[in-house]
Amino acid sequence: MNILVCISVVPDTTTKISFTDNDTAFQTSGVQFILNPYDELALTRGLEIAEANGGKVTVVHVGLSDSEAVIRKALSMGAEAAIRINAAPTDAQQVASELAAIAGGYDLILTGRESIDYNGGLICGLLGAALNIPSINVVTRIDYINGTWSFDRDIDGGKESVSVQGPCVASAQKDLCEPRIPNMRGIMAARTKPLTVLEPKNNASGVTYTQFELPAPKQGVKLIDPSQAAELISLLKNEAKVL
Amino acid sequence: MSLVVFIEFADGVYKKSSLEALSMARSLAESTQQKVVAVQLNGPCDSQILGQHGAHKVLHNGSDLGAFAADSWGKALAQMCQETQAEVVIISNTYSGKSLAPRVAHELKADMASQVVSMPETSNGFRVKRSVFSGKAFAWVQLTSPIKVLALTPNSFPIQTWNESASLETTQVSASSTIQVESVQKVSGKIPLTEAEIVVSGGRGMKGPEHWGMIETLANQLGAATACSKPVSDMGWRPHSEHVGQTGITIKPNLYIAVGISGAIQHLAGVSSSKVIVAINKDPEAPFFKAADYGIVGDAFEVLPQLIEASK
Ligand SMILES: Cc1cc2nc3c(=O)[nH]c(=O)nc-3n(C[C@H](O)[C@H](O)[C@H](O)COP(=O)(O)OP(=O)(O)OC[C@H]3O[C@@H](n4cnc5c(N)ncnc54)[C@H](O)[C@@H]3O)c2cc1C
C-alpha cells in the first residue's frame, strides 16, 4: 500500500499578519513557518494506516529549499520518503497541477482540509479531478477495511459515512486523530531518509494575488455595566441593528 | 454568455447561501448585461422563488444524480455550465460547495477563488476579494481565464428580491460516482454554524458543560447558532463541530456573542470578520475587548440570566 501525503508550509498560528511592498506581499521576516496543522493530521493518520497494513508513506511539497526543515519534520514523524517540487507555490491550481504530475499510482492521497495561510481548501478536489479519481473532503475518519476506503466526512449540518473502492484523495479535518509528535529516534532517522528534488513540469498559472488588506480596526469597545446587562439587547436592536 | 449559480437544495428547502449567491449574481449582471442562470441538480424545483431572488432562467436537472458526490455532481454541473456558455460560475463556500467548486473548475479549465467575501470588481479585469490567513486579512486576486469559478462565503451578500419570474428549462444530465454514501446523520433543528446570522459562543469561562443550558437558551431566543472555543471542544464539553477559530470553523455572522472566552489570536482568527462582536468576560484585561464592539466586564453567571430575560 502506497500513501501520498501533500504537505504545505504555513506561518505559525500566533503570527501577527502584515504586508510589505505597498501591501502586495506577505511580510515573512520574523515569521516562523510550520507544517500546516491539518497536514499533520493527514500525515499521522496516513502513517497509522500504513503501519497497520504494511504500507509506505511518501510526503510531497511544492516549494523552495527553505521549506526543507518542515519536510524533515514530516520524515521524522515517520514518512519514508519525501519529494520536493522545486517551484514557489503561487496558487492552488499551479500547486495541484504539479502534484498531479507525480501523484499517479498511489492507493490513497491525503491533503489537509485547507492551508491556514491562503485557506483555499481546493487541492483535494483539483487533484481528484486531475487524476480522475474520487475526492472526499473534510474527513474526520479514515479506515481501510477489506480493500475498501471508509470515511466519515462533515457535511453542512451533519456528518456522513462514505466508502470508495480504489484510489482516492481525501482532505483531513480536525477530528481525524491526534497529531503525532516526532521522537528522538524519528528525528535521527529523518536525517538520512531520501528527499528527492524534482523540477516543475507544468508551470501552470492560476490566479494572481494583487493586493492585501487588513480588516478595518474596531472603533473601540462600548462597555455596558454588568448590572444593566439588559441594555445590551436594546443597543443591539436599536443601535447596531443586528437583532 | 451567462452567470451560473449552483443552487443547493437540501432538507426540502433552498439554502440561504444559494439565494445570497443568486442575489449577488443578479447584482453583478445588472452592470455586465449578462443573464443569470440558476442550476439545480436535485429535488423539486420552484422557479418562482429562484426568479424572485435574481434568476432570469432556471435550469433544472430532471434525472436523479443520487446522493451528493463531488465527482459526479461536478461533472454534471460543468456540463450544464458549458450548455449555458457560463462565464462566471458562483457556488456557495459550504462543505458541499467547496468540494464541488474545484472539480467544476478543472472541467471548465477555469481560474477559481474560494472564500470570496464580496461582489467581484469588473471595471479593470476581473478581481475578487477573498479572506486569507483564517480571517486575519483579505486578498484581492485577479482571474484571467475565459471562465471563472467562485466559491462565495455565506453571509457575504444580502439576499435581495426582484419582482420577476424566471423561465424554467428541464434537462437530463446523468453522471455516476464511485463514492458510495453509507449513511447520513443530520443534526436536526439546529442552525448550521457557517450560515447563522447570530452566534452565541462559550469558552472555558463557562466552567463546565452543565452550564451550557444558558448559552443554548439565549441562542434559541435570538435565533442563533451555538459555538465554542477550542479547549471547550478538546475537553469534550461541546462537539468539535462547534469549535471556531484558526483550527476550527471560520464564521462571519452579523452578531457574535463571546461569553467567557479570552480572545486568543487563534480564536479571533475565526470570528473577527463578524459584523458586530460582543465580549462578556469577568477580566477587564481580556484581549477580546480589543476586538469587540460591545463589552460587559462581569460574571457570565450573573450577566447571562439578564440577557435571557431581556431577549424573551
Ligand atoms: C496551533 C493552535 C491552534 C489553535 N486554534 C484555536 C482555535 O481554532 N480556536 C480557539 O478558540 N482556540 C485555538 N487555540 C487556543 C487558543 O490559543 C486559546 O488557548 C483558546 O482560544 C482559549 O480558550 P478560552 O478563551 O475558552 O479559554 P481561556 O483562555 O482559559 O479563557 C477563559 C476566559 O474566561 C474568562 N472567565 C472565567 N470565568 C468567567 C466568568 N465566570 N464569567 C466571565 N468570564 C469568565 C476568563 O477571564 C478568561 O478570559 C489554538 C492554539 C494553538 C497553539
Ligand SMILES: Nc1ncnc2c1ncn2[C@@H]1O[C@H](COP(=O)(O)O)[C@@H](O)[C@H]1O
Ligand atoms: N505547496 C504545497 N505543496 C504540497 N501540498 C500542498 C501545498 N499547498 C497546499 N497543499 C495541500 O493542499 C491542502 C489544502 O491547501 P489549500 O488548497 O492551499 O488550502 C493542504 O492542507 C496541503 O495538504
